[in-house]
Amino acid sequence: MRATVGDRIVVASGVVGGAVRDGVVVACEREDGSPPYRVRWSDTGEETLVFPGADTLVRHGDDDQVVEPTPARSVTWQVQLTLLEAAGSTTAEATLVAGPAEHGDVGAIRAVGHARKDPGDVEVPVIGDEVAAGRALRRLADALLGQAEQDISARTGHAAHVHP
Template sequence: MKATVGDRIVVASGVVGGAVRDGVVVGCPHDDGSPPYRVRWSDTGEESLVFPGPDTLVRRDDGDEGGPGPTTARSVTWQIQLTLVESAGSTTAEATLVAGPAEHGDVGAMRAVGHARKDPGDTEVPLIGDEVAAGRALRRLADALIGQAEQDISAQTGHKAHVHT
């Protein structure tokens, strides 16, 4: 991986749900463009020394990319809000996906619901009901999102699509 001052750095999060960060190379101590790089992050304005890993993409100032992959970098944020309501041994979870600006289709917002009910003979542990209801809501949300992707692919290609999960 090689970079020069002015190139963009995009780093995927090392944890599920973590933010993708991007910044601008403001310093490159090696004349050959090899790491590490001093990067000013767009989300905080702070600068740090970056030793890029396999989760890092360098987008050159001329629009070319360092390393394999597409010729443009894209970063969007989608948020999932999970609301849980528990009453008398029954829990309902509502998962709502709020997608970033739609580019080709209108994902916008999607909603799914999951329910859990404890067995009458079991001890009441609200956390377990929360986990089951939330898991069911998120699974239904995931299925709905895959279904939407299949519809979008079908609309683009003119053929029925099936996304393998």
């Protein structure tokens, strides 16, 4: 993406139904026109430094040509959480069902978390649910990051570490 002073920047909202913002490039930080850009937003008059993402368009001032970024990629992953509570103990199973990816299918990743109430505490099932679910989801996140490390290592041929 390249821009010059006077070009318009249009940024789509990151949420469904959110506002689209536009502004004018008032300064380019690099001589070659590559990002970042200083933009004056039309809705607030505020100037900010912009590092355009996949949701950003540049409208050139001289020919009204639109330069579009690489199309956004959209997939849906679902997490299913199953809870079983019995005799003051709760077990949660979190399963990530990942949609098909560009280079294969992530498939399903599963993790389990447990919670057990102290014998002297009053039984409040929702607390056991929260603790067991939180532990299962944390383990699921760790497993997903571990899978990403393996995938990066396989593609690059070097050991990878993804910071949580």
